[in-house]
Amino acid sequence: MGEWFAPPRRVTTLSLMDTPWLVPVALLFGAVVGGGLVVLLRAAAHRGERAVSVATAAVPDGVDQVIEILETAGVVLDGSNNVLRASPGAMAFGLVWNKALVHPELVDIVDRVRRTGEPVDEELELARGPFGDASVYLDVRVAMLGSRYVLLLADDRTESYRLEEVRRDFVANISHELKTPIGSIGLLAEALESASDEPEQVKRFAKRMRKEAERLGRLTQEIIELSRLQASDSLDHPEPVALDGVITAAVDQNRVIAESRRIQIVSGGDDGAVVLGDAPMLTMAVHNLVSNAINYSPEGTRVGIGVHSRDGIAEIAVTDQGMGIPEEDLDRVFERFFRVDPSRARDTGGTGLGLAIVKHVVQNHGGDIRVWSKAGSGSTFTIRLPEASHASAPALAATSGEQL
Structure with a gap:
C-alpha cells in the first residue's frame, strides 16, 4: 500500500478589521459581567454590615442604666439567648456565666416567652451558680423587650422560704418540748395517786413533779420572751x-x-x-x-x-x-x-x-x-x-x- 497523506487544513483568521460588529458586543459583555460582579460585591458587603449591626446591636435607651442600679437580678438577652446585659445581682445569684444563662429552667422560660410573646411569672428553686451546691429561691419574671430582646428579672425569696421553714420547725419543736414535761407531770400524778399510802414515794414523785413543772414554766416564759423579742427589731x-x-x-x-x-x-x-x-x-x-x-x-x-x-x-x-x-x-x-x-x-x-x-x-x-x-x-x-x-x-x- 502506498503512503496516505492527509490534505492540508485551511485555517481562517478573523480580525476586528474584517468583523467590526464584534467590538460593541465585546464591550457590552464586559459591562454586563463587571456590573454583575459589582452588584454581588455590594450585596455581600450589605449583608456583612447587617450581620455586624445585629451582633453589636445596642439595647433600647435607658435599659443599661436600669440594669446597673437593680438590686435584684436583671438580664437582657438577644434572639440567640446571648446575654447582652446582666446586673450585679444576676452575677451574685450565679444566673449568668460565660455570657449565657446557667440554668436550663430559665432558658425554657425565655424560649416560651419568645414563642408566645406573653410574659411569664414563676417561682423557681435553683442552684447558686454553675458549680454551687447551695440553692436560691427566686421569683422570676420574663417578658419581651421590644421585638428583638427578652428581659428577665428575678427577686430573691430565699430568706422568706428560710423563715417559713424556721417557723415550721419552731412550731414542731415547741410541740415536742411541751409534750415531754406535760407527759411527765401526767405520769407522776398517776404515780402519786397509786402511792398515796407510801409517804416516801409520795415525796419522791412530788419532787420530780415540781422539777418538771419548773421546767415547763421556764420553757413557757422563754417562749414568751423570744416571741416578744422577735416582735420588734x-x-x-x-x-x-x-x-x-x-x-x-x-x-x-x-x-x-x-x-x-x-x-x-x-x-x-x-x-x-x-x-x-x-x-x-x-x-x-x-x-x-x-x-x-x-x-x-x-x-x-x-x-x-x-x-x-x-x-x-x-x-x-x-x-x-x-x-x-x-x-x-x-x-x-x-x-x-x-x-x-x-x-x-x-x-x-x-x-x-x-x-x-x-x-x-x-x-x-x-x-x-x-x-x-x-x-x-x-x-x-x-x-x-x-x-x-x-x-x-x-x-x-x-x-x-x-x-x-
Whole structure:
C-alpha cells in the first residue's frame, strides 16, 4: 500500500478589521459581567454590615442604666439567648456565666416567652451558680423587650422560704418540748395517786413533779420572751445602761447554783462601760450566758466574765472550762431548741432557747455575738455592743441605780 497523506487544513483568521460588529458586543459583555460582579460585591458587603449591626446591636435607651442600679437580678438577652446585659445581682445569684444563662429552667422560660410573646411569672428553686451546691429561691419574671430582646428579672425569696421553714420547725419543736414535761407531770400524778399510802414515794414523785413543772414554766416564759423579742427589731426607749451593774446582777442570779456545784465565778476587765439599751434585757442575756457556762462546766472549775471597751465597742466575754462545742455545731448553737448534747441538756433542765434569746437581745441593741470553742478546752461567748456617746454619761448617774 502506498503512503496516505492527509490534505492540508485551511485555517481562517478573523480580525476586528474584517468583523467590526464584534467590538460593541465585546464591550457590552464586559459591562454586563463587571456590573454583575459589582452588584454581588455590594450585596455581600450589605449583608456583612447587617450581620455586624445585629451582633453589636445596642439595647433600647435607658435599659443599661436600669440594669446597673437593680438590686435584684436583671438580664437582657438577644434572639440567640446571648446575654447582652446582666446586673450585679444576676452575677451574685450565679444566673449568668460565660455570657449565657446557667440554668436550663430559665432558658425554657425565655424560649416560651419568645414563642408566645406573653410574659411569664414563676417561682423557681435553683442552684447558686454553675458549680454551687447551695440553692436560691427566686421569683422570676420574663417578658419581651421590644421585638428583638427578652428581659428577665428575678427577686430573691430565699430568706422568706428560710423563715417559713424556721417557723415550721419552731412550731414542731415547741410541740415536742411541751409534750415531754406535760407527759411527765401526767405520769407522776398517776404515780402519786397509786402511792398515796407510801409517804416516801409520795415525796419522791412530788419532787420530780415540781422539777418538771419548773421546767415547763421556764420553757413557757422563754417562749414568751423570744416571741416578744422577735416582735420588734429595735428598742422603743433606749437609756444609758452601765455594764458593771448588768454583770453584777447576772452573777448574783447565778451565785447559788454555782456554789452548789463548787464553781467559782470570776469577773473583771474595764470599769465604767456604758451602752444605750434596756437594762433588764441585757441582764437576761448575760444571765443566760453565765447560766449556760455553769451548767456545762465540770464541778470545781471556774467561769470568767470580762468587760473590755475599745474603739467605741463594749465587749462582754463569758468563758467556761467545759467540754467545748464541736466545730461543726458552732454555726448552730444560736438556733432555737438546738442542743449540742441533748441528754446533758435534759439533766441540766435546759430548754434550748437560752442562746437564741441572747442573740435576739444583742441584735435588738445593734450588736452581735460571737463564739469561740474547742472540744475539751471550753468555750467563750462574746457580746459586742456599741458604746453610748459621752453625752449620755451625765444621765447615767441619775438613772443607773433605778435601772438595775
